[in-house]
Amino acid sequence: MKTIYLYNSASHKKEEFIPNEPGRVSMYTCGPTVYHFAHIGNLRSYIMEDALEKLLRYAGYDVKRVMNITDVGHLASDADTGEDKMVKGAQREHKTVMEIAKFYTDAFFDDCRKLNIKYPDVVQPATGMIGEYIKVISSLMDKGYAYFAGGNVYFDTSKLAKYYVFNDHDEEDLAVGVREGVEEDANKRNKNDFVLWFTKSKFEDQALKWDSPWGVGYPGWHIECSCISMKYLGEHLDIHCGGIDNAFPHHTNEIAQSEAYLGHPWCKYWMHVHHLNTSHGKMSKSSGEFLTVSLLEEKGYDPLVYRFFCLQSHYRKGLVFSWENLDNARAAYDKLIARVAALDPADGAVDSETAAAWKDKFVEAVGNDLNTSLGVTALYDVLKADLNGATKLAVLDSFDQVLGLDLLKKAAALREQQAAPAEGAEEIEALIAKRLEAKRAKDWAAADAIRDQLKAMGVEIKDTKEGTTWTRA
Ligand code: AMP
Numbered sequence: 001m002k003t004i005y006l007y008n009s010a011s012h013k014k015e016e017f018i019p020n021e022p023g024r025v026s027m028y029t030c031g032p033t034v035y036h037f038a039h040i041g042n043l044r045s046y047i048m049e050d051a052l053e054k055l056l057r058y059a060g061y062d063v064k065r066v067m068n069i070t071d072v073g074h075l076a077s078d079a080d081t082g083e084d085k086m087v088k089g090a091q092r093e094h095k096t097v098m099e100i101a102k103f104y105t106d107a108f109f110d111d112c113r114k115l116n117i118k119y120p121d122v123v124q125p126a127t128g129m130i131g132e133y134i135k136v137i138s139s140l141m142d143k144g145y146a147y148f149a150g151g152n153v154y155f156d157t158s159k160l161a162k163y164y165v166f167n168d169h170d171e172e173d174l175a176v177g178v179r180e181g182v183e184e185d186a187n188k189r190n191k192n193d194f195v196l197w198f199t200k201s202k203f204e205d206q207a208l209k210w211d212s213p214w215g216v217g218y219p220g221w222h223i224e225c226s227c228i229s230m231k232y233l234g235e236h237l238d239i240h241c242g243g244i245d246n247a248f249p250h251h252t253n254e255i256a257q258s259e260a261y262l263g264h265p266w267c268k269y270w271m272h273v274h275h276l277n278t279s280h281g282k283m284s285k286s287s288g289e290f291l292t293v294s295l296l297e298e299k300g301y302d303p304l305v306y307r308f309f310c311l312q313s314h315y316r317k318g319l320v321f322s323w324e325n326l327d328n329a330r331a332a333y334d335k336l337i338a339r340v341a342a343l344d345p346a347d348g349a350v351d352s353e354t355a356a357a358w359k360d361k362f363v364e365a366v367g368n369d370l371n372t373s374l375g376v377t378a379l380y381d382v383l384k385a386d387l388n389g390a391t392k393l394a395v396l397d398s399f400d401q402v403l404g405l406d407l408l409k410k411a412a413a414l415r416e417q418q419a420a421p422a423e424g425a426e427e428i429e430a431l432i433a434k435r436l437e438a439k440r441a442k443d444w445a446a447a448d449a450i451r452d453q454l455k456a457m458g459v460e461i462k463d464t465k466e467g468t469t470w471t472r473a
C-alpha cells in the first residue's frame with residue numbers, strides 16, 4: 001500500500017489517507033438526479049472521483065464504491081422548496097417519472113462509459129430503499145432528533161452538539177442553497193431543519209408515494225444518501241464524494257442525520273470537486289444552459305478529450321470551460337497520442353525495475369491530493385526519458401490505469417490509420433502498373449476497366465508526361 005494524501009473538506013486540511021480497515025476503502029458518491037442528461041459539469045465531478053478511485057486501486061487498495069441514483073425527493077431548491085425535479089422532468093417530456101428515470105440513468109452511464117468512468121460496484125436507485133428510510137427516520141424520531149409538523153417529518157438541528165457546515169467553500173457556492181431557501185417553511189422549528197419525509201405537503205402532484213408511519217408520502221433527498229451508504233458500506237465510511245455545491249446543505253445534513261442515528265462519527269474524508277464554470281457562472285441543469293457529451297461528439301470531439309481537459313486541472317479549483325480551452329486540450333491530446341504511436345514496442349525488453357520506480361514516483365505525485373495534472377506531466381516525462389520503447393509503453397500503460405486516457409489503444413488505432421493509406425497505396429500502384437502494361441499492349445478496354453476500378457475505390461488518376469499520378473477523391 002502506497003501512502004496517499006487527500007484534502008479533507010471536513011478538517012480543511014490535507015491529510016494522510018488512512019482507511020478504517022487496512023487495505024480496504026469504502027467510497028460513496030452522490031449519483032445524478034436523473035431528470036435530464038448529465039452536463040459536462042456534473043461529469044467533471046464524476047471524472048475526478050473516478051480518478052481518485054483508480055488512484056486508490058493503483059496504490060494497492062481494495063475499493064468498494066457505491067452510488068445512488070436520485071429518482072425521487074430532490075426538490076428544485078436544496079432547501080426543501082419547489083417541485084420535485086423528477087416530477088418536473090416527467091411533465092416536460094409527457095412521460096412517467098419511472099420512464100424518465102430509466103432513460104436518463106442509462107444515458108448517464110453511457111456518458112460515463114465514453115469518458116472511461118468505471119461503473120460503481122453498487123448502484124442503488126433511491127426508490128428502491130423506502131424501507132430503510134422509514135427505519136432510520138423512525139429511529140431518529142425515537143431518539144428525539146426528528147419531529148412531525150404540518151404533515152412532514154423534520155430533522156431537528158437544534159438537538160445536535162454541532163450542526164456541521166463545511167465552511168471553507170466559496171460564499172457563492174454556499175449562497176446557492178441559502179438564496180433559494182429564502183422561502184421560509186413555517187413548520188420548521190429551526191432555520192436549518194430539513195425534511196426527512198414529506199406527506200401532506202404542497203407537492204400534490206408527486207407521482208411516487210409510499211405508505212409510512214407518518215402517512216403516505218416520499219423521502220427527502222438527504223436521507224437517501226445516508227441510508228444507501230450505511231446499508232452497503234456500514235457504519236464507518238472512508239470517503240464521501242460529490243460536487244462542491246453538495247457540501248451544503250446536502251452533505252451537512254447527511255452528517256447530521258447519520259451521526260444522530262449511529263451515535264458516533266460516520267465519514268472520515270470528504271472530497272468535493274469544484275465547479276465547471278461557463279462565462280456565466282456554474283454550469284447547471286436548472287439554468288438550461290448546459291453542454292452534454294453527445295453535443296461534444298456531434299461537434300467532432302472525442303469524449304476523452306474532455307477527460308484529458310479535466311485531468312489537466314486540479315479538482316479543488318474551479319475550471320472554466322470554453323471551446324478554445326477544449327481545442328487546446330484536443331491538440332495536446334492528439335499530439336500525445338501521436339508520440340505514443342511513434343514508440344516501437346519491439347525496441348528492447350521491458351525493464352521492470354525501472355518501471356516500478358516510475359510507478360512509485362507517479363503515486364507520490366498524483367497521490368498528493370489527487371494531482372492529476374502532475375499525472376499528465378508524468379506522461380511527457382516518460383516520453384522524454386532515456387528508456388527503450390518497450391519500457392516507455394509499459395510505464396505509460398501503467399499510468400493510464402489511473403488517468404483512463406486509452407493511450408495505448410488510441411496509439412494503436414492511429415498506427416493502423418497511418419498504415420492504411422500506405423497499404424492502399426501499394427494496391428493502387430500495382431493497378432496503375434497493370435494499366436500501363438495494358439496500354440502498352442494497346443488493350444484499351446482493360447486499361448479503362450482498371451481506371452473504373454480505381455474510380456470505384458475513390459482514386460482519381462491523371463496521365464502526365466512524368467507518368468500516372470493519383471489522388472484520393
Ligand atoms: P445532480 O445530478 O444535480 O444531483 O448532480 C450530480 C453531481 O454533479 C453532484 O455531485 C453535483 O455536486 C455535481 N455538479 C453539479 N454541477 C456541477 C458543476 N457545474 N461542476 C462540477 N460538478 C457539478
Ligand code: ZN
Pocket residue numbers: 029030031225250
Ligand atoms: Zn447525496
